[in-house]
Amino acid sequence: MARAADLELASVTKRYGDTTAVDAIDLKIKAGTYCCLLGPSGCGKSSTLRMIAGHESVSDGDIVLGNDVVNDLPPAKRGTAMMFQSYALFPHLSVRDNVAFSLKMKGVNKVERSIKATETLKTVDMERYAERLPSQLSGGQQQRVALARALVTDPQILLLDEPLSALDPFLKIRVRAELKRFQRELGISFIHVTHSQEEAMALADLIIIMNNGKIEQQGNPRDIFNAPATEFVARFIGGHNVMPIDGRKISVRSDRLSVGPGGTAGTPATVRDVEYQGTAVYVSLATESGLDMMAIVPERTFYARPFETGETVSVSWDPADIHELAA
Structure with a gap:
């Protein structure tokens, strides 16, 4: 498993033409943190996540992972891994081959990638389903496979884009607990985009509340709930x-x-x-x-x-x- 690393965003900006989606944000996330980027649709949280992942270019500022500025590195070279909302599993590949796919792209030999994929499936308690196809799994099981596929490359940071939005309310609560447990056991940072206040409160050590491309407030869940900085935060968090x-x-x-x-x-x-x-x-x-x-x-x-x-x-x-x- 890769060593966890600190992440810093220094005046990071994302522009799409004349629109500024992320406006010169500064953010430090210590290694081993469960961080939730929280805010309404269009606040800049997904653009921020995609810039960290390398799926969007940075218009201005720097993204620093450990000691390295990673702005110009492709996603596979950053030490991050992304778990997408749709899971994006290959329907024709077995669970094991889905998990091993990124290792195949890196040129890892067949035996080695099969061993590594099986080990990672054990981490998420899915090794007994290794030969099944995604269509033979429940939504919660598919999500674990998507998680294993992201973890198989030993990332320093795992990025999660609304990972619970497709699940029913009962399953959401169970998977939430699993995500928190995996993050603690792996010891790496999880950066999780959500528009659900309840989800962020349940999971995060650090909540970053975004509004109109800026960070409105950041802190631990209890501090944010008890001491909202602005009217926007008080209304968005609810309960006030x-x-x-x-x-x-x-x-x-x-x-x-x-x-x-x-x-x-x-x-x-x-x-x-x-x-x-x-x-x-x-x-x-x-x-x-x-x-x-x-x-x-x-x-x-x-x-x-x-x-x-x-x-x-x-x-x-x-x-x-x-x-x-x-x-």
Whole structure:
């Protein structure tokens, strides 16, 4: 297995004609990090990943892997490997031959590549399916084969482009846990593009939130959730109420709002909607000034004194739970 390496992006820019997709971003990812690039469609996260992989040219700036600037190196010479959203397995090749394919392209002899492919299939617990065709596998199994094919070249960094988007919700959670386990066991960096906040929170040591080609905020999941830097981050991450108070912008977590009967201390609001979610009840609210809010109330608390749609209630929060956002 290749040694893990630090990755640095120094003022990296990507332009397509007059459009700037990635705008002079600076980023350091330490070796052995699970990093998620998170943001809405068109924010620049996939272009960033493809530049790291060598599938897109860099318009400006440098990509440094370990001690080497890799801007001009082809993908196969970078020490990175890419796992694509569609898996892109060859339908006519067995699982073993799919995994061995990149070694064949590098001129590795048949015996050696078969041994290496089998070892890598063992890593992802798929060696017993080595002779099957991709069409004989489930979606989750195909994904493991795609992962083995990316890992067979001993990359220093594995790049994953929305790898869970094709899976059903139950399988997503299982594969998520597997990806995290593989990353820990291999000790290399995984850089994973997603638009799912839940996915990034569950997987990442480091979350990079992108917006309009720039990095809006970076940090560990807990810091980002508890201290969003901007209104964009607070709204995109979800679970926050963004509101103007005394001429400043603040956020308060939805699970920190208290909802009481109308006429008690707090801000008057009307219950718009009540959504049961098992462990908690999501209460949509609108204040008299037209501000939309969301309170996440524990199931037991809510049903001790339930509120109906259209009812007037009072909403309050502890001043210690106010988080100030950048202007």
